[in-house]
Amino acid sequence: MTRSDYSRRNFLGLSAAVGAAGLTAACGGGTSGPPGTEQQGGGGEFTGKYEGPNVALAFWNGFTGGDGPYMKKLVDQFNTEHPNIKVTMTTIRWQDYYQKVPAAVQSGQGPDVGAAHQDNLATLAARRSIQPLDDIAKELKLEESDFIPAVWKGGIYQDKRYGIPLDVHSLAQYWNSDQLSKAGLDAPPANRQEFEQAVSKLKSGGQANPFWMPSLWPAHLIFFSLIWQNGGAPYSEDGQSATFNSQEGVEALTWMVDQIKGGASPKNVAIDTQYNAFKTGRNAGTFDGIWQINDLKATAPKLKWEMAAVPQIFDEKAVWSNGHNFVLMTQRKPDDNKTQAAKVFINYISEKSAEWGNSGMIPARNSARADASFSKLEQAKVATDVESFRFLPAVPGIGDVTFQGIEQAISKATLLQASPKEALDASAGVANKLLEENRKKFGG
Amino acid sequence: MASVDTRSAGPDTLGPAERAPAPGRRGPSRHGGRWVPYVLLAPYLLLFFAFVLAPIVYGIWVSLHIWDFTLPNKPWTGLGNYRDLFDSESVVGPDFIRAMKATAIFTILSVPLLVVIPLGVAMLMNAKFPGRNLFRAVYFAPYVLGVAVIGVLWRYILDGNIGLLNHYLGILGLPDDIAWTTSTPAAWVALVGVTVWWTLGFNAVIYLAGLQDISPELYEAAIIDGAGPWARFRNVTLPGLRPVLQFVVITTIIASANMFGQSYIITQGQPGNETRTAIMYIAETGLKNFDMGRAAAMSFVLTVCLLLLSGLVMLLFRERKPKPLKGVSA
Incomplete structure (x- = not known):
C-alpha cells in the first residue's frame, strides 16, 4: 500500500x-x-x-x-x-x-x-x-x-x-492539470454544478471515467464530508448514537453511488486503485487527504497536478478533518x-x-x-x-464503530451490492449496538 | 502392589519385589524402565504443557469473560460469548456466521484442487525427462515466497480496473471488466487460484516423496499382468499413496480453513465482508478491537469444526476403498 x-x-x-x-x-x-x-x-x-x-x-x-x-x-x-x-x-x-x-x-x-x-x-x-x-x-x-x-x-x-x-489535515481534491486544461477547464470544480460540468467535459474529451469513486479508504472520508455538507452528521453530537442513515446520509451516499452509475467512475474500484490510477494518468481526478502531497511529489514526479478544497456538493461547506x-x-x-x-x-x-x-x-x-x-x-x-x-466526536471506541459500521455500508453500496439506504440502515443497527457496548466497556 | 500378596503367583508371574535378583537385563533395568519414558519425554512434555495445553486452558477461561486486556475489569459472562456468536441479533453473530461461511466456501473450493493438481504435478515430476530438477524447482518456487509478497503481487495483477489480467483478457477479446477482487464469485476464483498457484508445490513435494517410496516391482508386476496406465494408477499408485494422501488431505483442509493473508491483502474482505474469513475476523476481533473473550470463543468454535472434519477424513481413509474426495467436504 x-x-x-x-x-x-x-x-x-x-x-x-x-x-x-x-x-x-x-x-x-x-x-x-x-x-x-x-x-x-x-x-x-x-x-x-x-x-x-x-x-x-x-x-x-x-x-x-x-x-x-x-x-x-x-x-x-x-x-x-x-x-x-x-x-x-x-x-x-x-x-x-x-x-x-x-x-x-x-x-x-x-x-x-x-x-x-x-x-x-x-x-x-x-x-x-x-x-x-x-x-x-x-x-x-x-x-x-x-x-x-x-x-x-x-x-x-x-x-x-x-x-x-x-x-x-483534511480531505482534498486532486486533479490532473494536463487533462483539465485539455478539457478547457482552468481550475478544479468548487461546487456540484462545476463538478458535473468538469466530468462531462472530460468525458467528451475522451476520458471515459474521469473521477474514480473508491469503495474502501478514503471512501468513508468522502461520505463524512458529504453528509456534513448536506446538514447531517454521522453521529449524534455526543457520539452516543449513529445518525449516518438519516435522509442526509442516504443522499450523500446516493451521490457517491451515482458517480458510478452515471459513468464518472468505473465500477468495482478496489483498494488504492483510484489513487494509483491518478498517479499514472488513468483518471483525471480523485479525493484524498492532504498527506498525499509529498507522496505525489516523490512517487509521481512527472505528473502535473493541482489540489483544492473538496467541492461543495450540498448546501454547506464542510470537509472531514x-x-x-x-x-x-x-x-x-x-x-x-x-x-x-x-x-x-x-x-x-x-x-x-x-x-x-x-x-x-x-x-x-x-x-x-x-x-x-x-x-x-x-x-x-x-x-x-x-x-x-x-471532526468526529471524541468518544472512546468510535474508530471501531466507523470501521465496522460506516465503512462496511459504503463498501457494499459503492460496489452496487446494496442500495445506499439498505446498506446504511443495516450498518446503523450494528453501530448502535457497538456504541452501547462501548458505553458499558468504557463506563461512559 | 497390594495385590501381589493375595494373588496365587505362578513361577512366571512373580511380582517385582519377589523376583530373583538379576539374570542380566530383567531386574533393575525393568524397574528403572518405568520412569525412563517419562524422563525422556519430559523436555517435550514441559514445552507441550507450557505452550500448548496451558494456553488452551487459559483460552477457555478467557472465552468465558468479556476480556479486554487493556481494561482492568474483565467481567465473567459464562457462555455469553458463545451465545453471541450464534445470535443473529448480537453485534458479532451475523459477521461470525458470514466469516465461517467464507472459510467453508474457500475450503470446499480449494481442497479438492490442492489434493488433485499437485498429485498430477508430482507424477509428471516423477517421470524421467531432461530438466526434471529445474521443473521441480519451478513448481515449488512460489511456496518460498511469503503471503505478503504474493498478496501484493496478485492484488495488482488482479485489480479489476488497472490490473494486468484484465488487460490481457481484453487483448484476447475476452471480457476485461471482471472484478476479481471486489465481487463474488470472481473473488473466490481469484483467491482459490492464487492459493493453488502458491501452495501446490508443497503438496507436490510430499506426493513426490510418496511416489518414490512405491516399489518399482509393483509396477512391473502390474505390467506383466496386463494393467494399462489407469489400472496401474488405480491399483498401485493410489493404494501406495494412501498414508500420504491422508496426510495431504488433512493438512490441506486445516491450511485452507486457516486462510487469512490472501483475503486480508488481496480482497480486504471485499465486497462488504463476504471474503473475510474466520481467522481474519478472529484477528480483527482480538487484536484490533481487543475483544479477546469473543475472539477466543470464535477460535474454539473453529477448532471444534476442524477436529470434527479431521476425524471424518480419518474415518473415510480407514475403509478399504477410499471414497471419492467430494465425500470429504460434504
Missing part, C-alpha cells in the same frame, strides 16, 4: 491501558483530578527545562509518508540542542501503531512519547495508555483562541487534556527524569509548528497558519476556510 500519512486502519486503531498495577503510579505536578488515582503529568513541576542526568526517550509515531523525514529532522535538531536527552524515533504504520501501542504500554514496554490522531485520543485515554498533560499545555501557553475550536476540544477527555495538537497530537504514554515504572525530558521534547516540537508544515500538514495554531511561510505551501489552499473543517 502506498499509504502516506494515513491508512484506513487507523480508524480501527484502539488502544491500551495500564492494568491495575499502573494505576497507582507516580503522581504530582498535576493541576487537577482526584489524587492518587491516576498519573497526572508526573515528573514534578514542569519548568520547560531539563537539567537532570542523561536520559533516552523512545518516541513512536506513524509518519510513514512524506511527513516522516520532516519529523526525523526535527528530532535530530532537538537531540543536537539537548545533549542530555537522546530521543530515538520509531515509525510504524498507523494501523499497526494503534494495535501495538496499547499492548506495549500494558506490558511495560511502551514508548515515552507518541503521536496520535485526535479521534483516537479519547480511546487511548479511556484505556489509560496516555497521561493527562494539562501542565504542558499551561507551560506552552496554549490558548483556546489560537486553535480551531474542534481541535482544542478534541484533546480533552473527561475535563483533562491528553493531547498537544500538532497539526490538522483530523489532527495529530503529541501524547505522553503511561509508564509502569514512572521515571520523573524521563517524564520531565519528554515534556521538554513535546514543548520543543510543538513550537516548531510552522516547520512541520513542510510535511504537508496544516499547523494547528491559528498564528502559525497566518504566518507568511505557510501561505506558500500547497496545503494552504485548503486551509483558507478552517471553519469548514469537521
Whole structure:
C-alpha cells in the first residue's frame, strides 16, 4: 500500500491501558483530578527545562509518508540542542501503531512519547495508555483562541487534556492539470454544478471515467464530508448514537453511488486503485487527504497536478478533518527524569509548528497558519476556510464503530451490492449496538 | 502392589519385589524402565504443557469473560460469548456466521484442487525427462515466497480496473471488466487460484516423496499382468499413496480453513465482508478491537469444526476403498 500519512486502519486503531498495577503510579505536578488515582503529568513541576542526568526517550509515531523525514529532522535538531536527552524515533504504520501501542504500554514496554490522531485520543485515554498533560499545555501557553475550536476540544477527555495538537489535515481534491486544461477547464470544480460540468467535459474529451469513486479508504472520508455538507452528521453530537442513515446520509451516499452509475467512475474500484490510477494518468481526478502531497511529489514526479478544497456538493461547506497530537504514554515504572525530558521534547516540537508544515500538514495554531511561510505551501489552499473543517466526536471506541459500521455500508453500496439506504440502515443497527457496548466497556 | 500378596503367583508371574535378583537385563533395568519414558519425554512434555495445553486452558477461561486486556475489569459472562456468536441479533453473530461461511466456501473450493493438481504435478515430476530438477524447482518456487509478497503481487495483477489480467483478457477479446477482487464469485476464483498457484508445490513435494517410496516391482508386476496406465494408477499408485494422501488431505483442509493473508491483502474482505474469513475476523476481533473473550470463543468454535472434519477424513481413509474426495467436504 502506498499509504502516506494515513491508512484506513487507523480508524480501527484502539488502544491500551495500564492494568491495575499502573494505576497507582507516580503522581504530582498535576493541576487537577482526584489524587492518587491516576498519573497526572508526573515528573514534578514542569519548568520547560531539563537539567537532570542523561536520559533516552523512545518516541513512536506513524509518519510513514512524506511527513516522516520532516519529523526525523526535527528530532535530530532537538537531540543536537539537548545533549542530555537522546530521543530515538520509531515509525510504524498507523494501523499497526494503534494495535501495538496499547499492548506495549500494558506490558511495560511502551514508548515515552507518541503521536496520535485526535479521534483516537479519547480511546487511548479511556484505556489509560496516555497521561493527562494539562501542565504542558499551561507551560506552552496554549490558548483556546489560537486553535480551531474542534481541535482544542478534541484533546480533552473527561475535563483533562491528553493531547498537544500538532497539526490538522483534511480531505482534498486532486486533479490532473494536463487533462483539465485539455478539457478547457482552468481550475478544479468548487461546487456540484462545476463538478458535473468538469466530468462531462472530460468525458467528451475522451476520458471515459474521469473521477474514480473508491469503495474502501478514503471512501468513508468522502461520505463524512458529504453528509456534513448536506446538514447531517454521522453521529449524534455526543457520539452516543449513529445518525449516518438519516435522509442526509442516504443522499450523500446516493451521490457517491451515482458517480458510478452515471459513468464518472468505473465500477468495482478496489483498494488504492483510484489513487494509483491518478498517479499514472488513468483518471483525471480523485479525493484524498492532504498527506498525499509529498507522496505525489516523490512517487509521481512527472505528473502535473493541482489540489483544492473538496467541492461543495450540498448546501454547506464542510470537509472531514483530523489532527495529530503529541501524547505522553503511561509508564509502569514512572521515571520523573524521563517524564520531565519528554515534556521538554513535546514543548520543543510543538513550537516548531510552522516547520512541520513542510510535511504537508496544516499547523494547528491559528498564528502559525497566518504566518507568511505557510501561505506558500500547497496545503494552504485548503486551509483558507478552517471553519469548514469537521471532526468526529471524541468518544472512546468510535474508530471501531466507523470501521465496522460506516465503512462496511459504503463498501457494499459503492460496489452496487446494496442500495445506499439498505446498506446504511443495516450498518446503523450494528453501530448502535457497538456504541452501547462501548458505553458499558468504557463506563461512559 | 497390594495385590501381589493375595494373588496365587505362578513361577512366571512373580511380582517385582519377589523376583530373583538379576539374570542380566530383567531386574533393575525393568524397574528403572518405568520412569525412563517419562524422563525422556519430559523436555517435550514441559514445552507441550507450557505452550500448548496451558494456553488452551487459559483460552477457555478467557472465552468465558468479556476480556479486554487493556481494561482492568474483565467481567465473567459464562457462555455469553458463545451465545453471541450464534445470535443473529448480537453485534458479532451475523459477521461470525458470514466469516465461517467464507472459510467453508474457500475450503470446499480449494481442497479438492490442492489434493488433485499437485498429485498430477508430482507424477509428471516423477517421470524421467531432461530438466526434471529445474521443473521441480519451478513448481515449488512460489511456496518460498511469503503471503505478503504474493498478496501484493496478485492484488495488482488482479485489480479489476488497472490490473494486468484484465488487460490481457481484453487483448484476447475476452471480457476485461471482471472484478476479481471486489465481487463474488470472481473473488473466490481469484483467491482459490492464487492459493493453488502458491501452495501446490508443497503438496507436490510430499506426493513426490510418496511416489518414490512405491516399489518399482509393483509396477512391473502390474505390467506383466496386463494393467494399462489407469489400472496401474488405480491399483498401485493410489493404494501406495494412501498414508500420504491422508496426510495431504488433512493438512490441506486445516491450511485452507486457516486462510487469512490472501483475503486480508488481496480482497480486504471485499465486497462488504463476504471474503473475510474466520481467522481474519478472529484477528480483527482480538487484536484490533481487543475483544479477546469473543475472539477466543470464535477460535474454539473453529477448532471444534476442524477436529470434527479431521476425524471424518480419518474415518473415510480407514475403509478399504477410499471414497471419492467430494465425500470429504460434504
